[in-house]
Amino acid sequence: MPLGYYPGCSGEGSGIEYKMSTEKTAEMLGIKLQELEDWNCCGATSAHNTNQLLALALPARNLAIAEQMELETVLAPCAACFSRHRATEIKAREDQALRSKIEGIIDMEFQASSHTVSILEWLVNDVGVDKIKEKVSKPLKAMKAACYYGCLLVRPEEYTGFDDNEDPQSMDQIIKATGAEAVDWAYKTECCGAALATSRPEIGAKMIYEVIQNAREAGAECIVTACPLCMLNLDMRQAGAGKQYGVNLNMPVYYLTELVALAGGYSQEEIGIPRHFVEASSYLNTLPAKAAQMEAEEAARQAKAGKKGAAKAADTAEDAEANKKKIDAMIKGFQKNPDKMALRLIQDEERAKILAEIVAADEKKINKLAELMVIDQEKASKAAEAYVTGEIKKREK
């Protein structure tokens, strides 16, 4: 069964790259998208700010169209479109009187039977991270990304309900599947300022600035979003936000689907990378060289680890060589001056004398004592005492 598809208004305009890359992502995964026929705007925040029924009726017309087309699941890539459609289907299912009231307003049959999914739910729950991994042909190794969820993909939990609303992980999982690194950061569910960037730009600029700065402080080199309004603010309004703080933020921002499609082998042009406001190609182009460097460093580390092992073996050989020289020196000592050597092992002069007599007659004992003296002086003394005690007993007999 094809997957119902609601591109949303921004897909035709400011968020055109999101539409392009979502469609390529579906193609890459072998999923057919069936666009809702003659869909209308969901009303977004402006509708629920204005009138509750309007906020339900606008998405309801689209959901009624999905029912007519017999589409069970509808993918709404835009976070706001997803939130409004999901809210409408839940509220209408919970309240039959409300559902029939909505039917009257839209003048269509509306069962609230279809299910709207966000891009994150679709990719993680329906498609699965393993399937994405399978399709990755050009891994984004060396990319350091801050996964930015914003508000409506994780809140309110009674609508979203599939990921943690403080520290969500679904986008991080998808990004890791593409081969990139997902940095841990604090602002992943902070608000970008939404429409405030247009209506109250000085407030919006601070919110945009803080999200970007927090990502940078966490070590991210780019931000990933799954919301066209977050993209509009972080990308198009980034220069203005930086200006308010006297800095050039220069942080590339990507749609999640752009990165999935890139890792799947699509070109930057096919998914709209050249259309970004903050130049986004250069960073992507630096990745292969960085990845090669990372691999070279990794190989060097491994080689070094190997070399260290070899060096350790060499050290042991050197040690053995040195020890042998010391032992030989000891043996020579015993041969030339047995009394003096005996006194190094036994303090008692009489017993030392006996030891000197023993070693003069027994080359094997010299070798043994010489070896022990190099390795462990105490053991050598004990062995010497034992030789002497044995010799005394022998003589007593």
Place this chain on the structure above:
Amino acid sequence: MKQTLNLAPPSAADKEFISRIEEAADTSIKLCYQCGKCTAGCPAAFAMDSPPRQIIRYLQLGLVEEVLAAQSIWICATCETCSARCPRGVDIASLMDACRREALAAGKISDKKVAVFNEAFLNGVKNFGRTYEAGLLIQHNLKTMQPLKDAQLGLPMMKRGKVSILPDRIKGKDQVKKIFQRIETMGRE
């Protein structure tokens, strides 16, 4: 901040206002024990005259005029962080939303810019069935007397194929217009 509050018992109209927004937001202001977690987490609190906790306190005290006069209810970006974190389960974001609708209905809009934006946005939807981004920005700029706002972004948007000069009209635009009209009629009833 020096402020004089009239703590006389709320009028019948104010009581009615409060129960109306509680019903619309499907929540209860009585649950709030003023811990301030909503304000602590609010990403826009820095710009608010009365942050979320204070708005809830006004509502608890029946101070409806103070709520409607606050710019905060228009600065709230509906990010829902307050509602997600409230230890008492108060849906603060929905209360803010309900307050905006009440302010709009009463014609007491403390921050016109957001309301004008919403109106311009919905006008596009009402007429064409879809958002008309170019028309929205132009209408918003004209109504807020800032004709050149974001003008520097217009050309780059067009170069990137990110804005169409003409609105995208759907076949069923009359159906959508009727949705608006039926709701307007219901509002008058």
